[in-house]
Amino acid sequence: MPAQPELAANGILAAASLVELAVQRLRSEILSGVLVPGERLIEEQLTRRFGTSRAPLREALQVLGQQGLVEHLPRRGVRVTELSGQDVDELFSLREVLERFAVHTALPVPDPLALSELAIRLDSMRHAADSGAPLEQAEAHRQFHIALVALAGHRHLLLVYEPVLLKLQLYMAANLRREAQVRTPHEGVHRHQRLFDAVATGDVDEVLVALSDHGARSYFG
Secondary structure (H helix, E strand, O other): OOOOOOEOOOOOEOOOOHHHHHHHHHHHHHHOOOOOOOOEEOHHHHHHHHOOOHHHHHHHHHHHHHOOOEEEEOOOEEEEOOOOHHHHHHHHHHHHHHHHHHHHHHOOOOOHHHHHHHHHHHHHHHHHHHHOOHHHHHHHHHHHHHHHHHOOOOHHHHHHHHHHHHHHHHHHHHHHHHHHOOOOHHHHHHHHHHHHHHHHHOOHHHHHHHHHHOOOOOOOO
16 A cells, blocks of 8 residues: 655645645545545645645546546536445445456466465455554455456456446445444454455355355445
């Protein structure tokens, strides 16, 4: 996950790469819930708060638009992406279909070494849980699922799958925050460990059960 932007004592962004720093700052505020879905992003307020000009801010908003975190509305400016309940349900359902297809395509994994990337991502989830950093946990969770789908060795599947995760990242981060209110972060790691262990066995049915039980949207609503 990208390092958090460095701030001066007055909270204004340091002048390294203003576009990258603005992206990191806004992404952090959106995924942490400081900026909520549907909230308008006023350029004048953001440039004043971040201590930057409009050009890098607008470029940062374009990047965030490509990541699915903000949306540009004709004649109405920019707002944090807001999906309807139906949109979110459809995206989670599509994610599930794509993951199940990936599992059927990938398993049994012919070479145990192919599981190394998934193991690395699981370790990243464990480290993120130890740190207690919500954004790091959300990113580690996303990267684990990308590595899972990548096991299928299907380039066009990934090209379809990753944008779905990008559109859902705001809501997945909200899920993790809500889950943290009733469970420890390590419970999520344990669920993904069971999923990893099932993948390692090569038993498709066992993986699909673990996948359906791991609670992708239990706390959405």
